[in-house]
Amino acid sequence: MDIYLVGGAVRDKRLGLPVRERDWVVIGATPEAMLSQGYTPVGKDFPVFLHPETKDEYALARTERKTGPGYTGFETCADPDITLEQDLQRRDLTINAMAETPEGELIDPYGGLDDLENGVLRHVSPAFSEDPVRVLRVARFAARFAHWGFRVAHETNALMRHMVGAGEVDHLVPERVWAELVKALAEKTPARFFDVLYGCGALARLFPEVEPQYVAADRPGHDREDDRLPVLQAAVHLSDDPAIRFAALVCDSGIGTPELDQLCKRLRVPNAYRELAGHAIRYRGRVHTIAELSASEMLDLLGALDAFRRPQRFEDLLQVCRADARVHQHDHDGRYPQAELLRQAHAVAQAVDTASLASAGLSGPAIGEALREARIEAIGQLLN
Secondary structure (H helix, E strand, O other), X not given: OEEEEEOHHHXXXXXXXXXXXXXXXXXXXXXXXXXXXXXXXXXXXXXXXXXXXXXXXXXXXXXXXXXXXXXXXXXXXXXXXXXXXXXXXXXOEHHHOOEEOOOOOEEOOOOHHHHHHXXXXXXXXXXXXXXXXXXXXXXXXXXXXXXXXXXXXXHHHHHHHHHHHOOHHHHOOHHHHHHHHHHXXXXXXXXXXXXXXXXXXOHHHHOOOOHHHHHHHOOOOOOOHHHOOHHHHHHHOOOOOHHHHHHXXXXXXXXXXXXXXXHHHHHOOOHHHHHHHHHHHHHHHHHHOHHHOOHHHHHHHXXXXXXXXXXXXXXXXXXXXXHHXXXXXXXOOOOOHHHXXXXXXXXXXXXXXXXXXXXXXXXXXXXXXXXXXXHHHHHHHHHO
8 A cells, every 4th residue: 555645635735825625645555455544435436545643634536427417427447456646547637647755755747837837737647637627727827826926737728618519518527616616716816717618608598697798808909808807807906805896797797697697597696606696796886975965865765785784794895985986986005994884874873872772761662763763863963
């Protein structure tokens, strides 16, 4: 039994990045041998085990054979005779197909280190085309390493275009598309995720709401990358929260509430993401012009935003509006005084003493009306 460190841990060590997870491949072992040494089985489709102490994942070396369309149409073979090189060959990119011995010696049969040093995302073998999830993964790695100048190899992009043309990406289930999107939105350069998908033709299939922005940016006079998804790119500098970045992406797309509902239904988007994006669609224009509102209109806006019950989502929306203002209101210095004014209005309205209203003998709807009038008066004093 020989054990090697593989995948992202080997890659990130060479990049000088912190290693958060370690995956191991075991050569020459059987499931019975792993169980006898105290490993816990967790794999359903192929033998994967948890180390009895570190809880790292140890997978038996395996090969895969395509048996049907999509990313589930595979037959897996885990056999003691499978070599390390055979196991690495089934991986997606050369930079993820390196291994390391317990002594730290690098094993790199497919040129991953050269591609890592040259900033190239290149597929390991033609078997790459058998799994459409890899199109999303390449786009996500491009988003992760774009700030270091990584690019997709021409031959890999050509293979991805072939996969799209063959309909492979149409077999991706919504949950997997959404999972990869959320991971991409959390990367340093999430716009690059959509650049790569557009470049191989997958954007129109997977995110048709976003694709028109790229078509428009490809017209004469739009030769800068920041013409594409500018609100998302502005949001990257304001927050790491994928929900805020998703709402910014929706703002970039220019879609309305019905189209957002279709998008969220198709990808089974969680409610928290859906609600924040929906608020951004409906209310960012009013937030931009908050100084033009009366005290009662400002209170109505705070109520529509549910700011009193959900203050964190209210703050998240202000971040989305701030990113949108940088693009559409030309607020290049990023101060966005509208947000501070709305925060102050929320604070003074929240500070109204409801206990005194109850002690005045009011009850039922009368308390609600008195609270509203008191809050309007407090906001009015702020505005004056």
